[in-house]
Amino acid sequence: MILIGRVSTSDAVAGSVRVTFADRDDMVSGELPVITPGGWGRGNAIPLPGERVLCVFLDNGRSAGFCLGTYFAEDDPPSGTKDQRGVWFEDGSYVYYDRTAKRLNIKGTGGMKIEGDLTVTGIVSADVFNTKGGV
Structure with a gap:
């Protein structure tokens, strides 16, 4: 089952959200893990309370599911x-x-x-520097 709702709470440490579904009498989901791109460069963009999200549930109940993330809408391009x-x-x-x-x-x-070594290769415009004790 796929549902659209609004995040009611988010937990950045756990990477999860609880979602309220207006079309289901304001039912609130359990903790839903947020799907993020995997691999060696993981993100930490957990939807905030009030954001619209798309959720998918693995059964007819609301006990097992995932938050697929936010999406753009006409009022939020x-x-x-x-x-x-x-x-x-x-x-x-x-x-x-x-x-x-x-x-x-x-x-x-x-x-x-910027921490660590920095190498700049190319032409540096003079107007990019603010001399606060540095270049």
Whole structure:
């Protein structure tokens, strides 16, 4: 069974959510694991309370299921353009690649922290540096 609902609670540590289903008399699910891409670069994007999600249940009850994730809707369109892929954050920060411009764009509204060795190859524009005790 596939149902659409809204997240009522989320648990980032467990990677799960509880979901309320308005079309089922506001029934609340048990803890549902959130499906994420696997492999060597796992994400931690757990849907937040209030977000719309798509859920799938393995039986007619609501005891065994998964949250497949959020989805875009008319009142909540995706950020960027069709040629941009990345992550846009609520504070205005972003990391995205623009395939038309062939450019990786990064903005940290609260600054950026880079740990470890850093190698820059290419031309560096003079206007990109703010001399706060550094280059």
